[in-house]
Amino acid sequence: MRTAIFFSLALSSAVTVHAAPAKPAAAPKLVVVMAVDGLPQEQLVRYREQFGQGGFRRLLEQGAWFGNAHQAHGTTVTAVGHTAILTGAYPYQHGIVANNWIDRATGEEIYCTEDRAFKYLGEDTKPNDGTSPARLKVDTLGDQLRYATGNRAKVLAVSGKDRGAILLAGKGGTAYMYMEGSGNFATSSYYMAQHPAWVQAFHAGKPQERYYGRTWRPLLADSAYANDAEGPVFALSYYSESGQPDAAFYKRLKEGPYLDELTLEFARAAIDGENLGRNPAGVPDLLGVSLSAHDYVNHAYGPESRMSHDHLQRLDRMLAGFFADLDKRVGSDGWVVVLTADHGFANTAEFSQQQHIDAGRVDPKKLMAGLAEHLAATFKGIKPIANFSLPNVYFDQPALDKAGVKRADVETAARAWLLAQTGIAEVYTRTRFEESGATGTRIDLLLRRAWHRGESGDLVLVPRPYWSFGSGTSGATHGTPYAYDTNVPLLMMGKRWIAPGSYSQYAEVVDIAPTLAAILRVRPPAGAEGRVLTEILKPAQ
Known part of the structure; x- marks a missing residue:
């Protein structure tokens, strides 16, 4: 009706009247980019009906979900997949071709994020430990956000693996990674000379020690796991031979849900300690969270196992609590979240053989x-x-x-x-x-x-x-160009920016960076080849 009135006035008075341009939605206060290490799309679909209300189900119902999304490169491993997320680039440009490869100059194997010029803060550092993004040959979305805001935006990433944090944080962000020798989350001297007070306070609380003697048992009733490969009920206990928390215990924590609980707890501490989403400069912040435990569980037991099934259900409940906390800390209409994975997973060879598959x-x-x-x-x-x-x-x-x-x-x-x-x-x-x-x-x-x-x-x-x-006789892995390794979840949710729905269009993980760049109104990373997922963006109000 309003358009018709304007048209009538224009005819009668020979004056052209233009509708006021739509006011673009303000950029989100906080963008959270989450990677669930080793989560195939197939598991998200298979266990969907058992999810609670606030985690994966919230993403599926209130966010945009691409069921045909892929890590679209041929070497589907952790380092390569994490690099794709916020560079929007493929390995032929970004240079992270595997977790490990050979240095042509020395002939020796090198690790993707090793840099012997830097050390972990307050932790032992081995020669091949990941301490910097020196081998990353391109920039990231976080680097562009920092540039666009005169370095006032805060970019931080946390992960159970050093490569998961470092390759999300980019060149200009700050990475914190789980230390299996102490159970702490630490950064390296590449980023700073001393941990800030909030990190020191987190360490002093020793939250990792609450899990000593804890036993991981199934969350759901036995009937919920009827279709899993594992028949017997499992019970995995976390302890050490010394009878107290030590390096053996902290390493054992990585294989199970408690590593992810600690990672999300540290992410909450980072939000509070760095005022993420409440930046005094009034600019957006970016938080990367890489949840590593699902990969460890799938490697050990296979994605068809009861343990993998149960871990995903527990992770679902963790996500629900984390999203609820984001609502409280930032405001339900102030943040955008992306959830994806660095790679999928093949079933264990033995399970595949039972299905009469050549494996x-x-x-x-x-x-x-x-x-x-x-x-x-x-x-x-x-x-x-x-x-x-x-x-x-x-x-x-x-x-x-x-x-x-x-x-x-x-x-x-x-x-x-x-x-x-x-x-x-x-x-x-x-x-x-x-x-x-x-x-x-x-x-x-x-x-x-x-x-x-x-x-x-x-x-x-x-x-x-x-x-x-592989030379083992059990467990599962990934790394191939086949669909079970490339097809991963891609979900985006943000009340003011993302149109909810299930989208059948083909999408790639490299589409995340340019899409978020459009939402944040910053230049996409230089190597980005993905497309802006315009079909999920709400029109400006």
């Missing part, structure tokens, strides 16, 4: 020993392989050059032998990656995205579906 494990050391023997016999007098950290295999290029052996010939010989081995589906070579032109299959695309010219290997191995690299 198994490939022992990396035996495979590489066989390859080395074959190449040594083929190219007499040289050893073409310098080192490996599967799925990457690195050639000794100086040795090849000295012997006058072409890399392409070694690639061809290695690929042919590897493809004849049990459990190997495909072998990608440096020559193939460096060739220009269109990609072939979707897996080709995912592997190209995952390959970095300077950091990745000369060969990249892909196991067959439901096969994995």
Whole structure:
């Protein structure tokens, strides 16, 4: 009606009348980005009816949910997946190609966030411990938010794993990670010289010690777990041989729900201690929370297990309490949350075999020993392989050059032998990656995205579906380009910004950073290739 009146006046008076432009919604006070380490989309769907009211169910009903969302790169591991979330970039740009890879300069294995120039504050630091984002080659959403606000925005991340915190915090944020030697959350000298008072107070309270002697038992009635692979009721106790809290106990805490409880408790302390969402400068803040325990549980018991099922139910209740606290601390219309995962999970090989699926494990050391023997016999007098950290295999290029052996010939010989081995589906070579032109299959695309010219290997191995690299005889893992590893939850909720609903459109985890950049009205990270998920954004009011 109002538009019709304006139109009539314009005709009668020859005066053009424009409707007032819609006032854009203010940026949220706090953006919370949560990663549940090792959570496949399939588990969210399978256990949905058992969730309570305020956690996953709240996200599903009051937020936007993409059921067809993927970590769209070929090496689905923790470091790579966490990096995708707030860079919006693929590994070929951001340079984090695995949790560990080989340093071409030294030939030694390196860890994704190790930096021997820095130490943990108040904690023992080993040479390969994660202490900085030095190996991250691009910026993050948090870095852009800091830039846009003249460094007044606060960016903080906390995780049970150092790589989970560091790769969410970016270059300019602050990362806190769980210390398995003490049960504390600590940062490193890359970020600051001394912990702030609120962190020191958290340490003094020793919340980790309340779990000593605690037993993790099923949360739900036995009938709720009827479809799980694990039949007997489990009871996992947390203690140490010394009879008191010590490093063995703190390490044991990582495998179960109490690590996530501690992580969320520290996140609450950070919100209060840093006034997140109540920034005196009136600018938005960003909090990254990586919940690591589900990954540990799935590795140990498999995503089909009763333990994994129960852990997800407990995590659901933890999220409900955390979201309720955000409502109180920031206001229910003042925050936006994103929840996703760094990767999914395959079932244990034994469980898959019970389902009549071809599944198994490939022992990396035996495979590489066989390859080395074959190449040594083929190219007499040289050893073409310098080192490996599967799925990457690195050639000794100086040795090849000295012997006058072409890399392409070694690639061809290695690929042919590897493809004849049990459990190997495909072998990608440096020559193939460096060739220009269109990609072939979707897996080709995912592997190209995952390959970095300077950091990745000369060969990249892909196991067959439901096969994995490992020498153990139990447990489960991830890391492949198959759907069970790539399909992860992507949920976003924010009363003033996000239109609730279930969205069938294809989405990628790299879409998170540009979408949040649009909400925050800041420039997206430089390497971001994701799209803005415009279909979930509420129109400006």
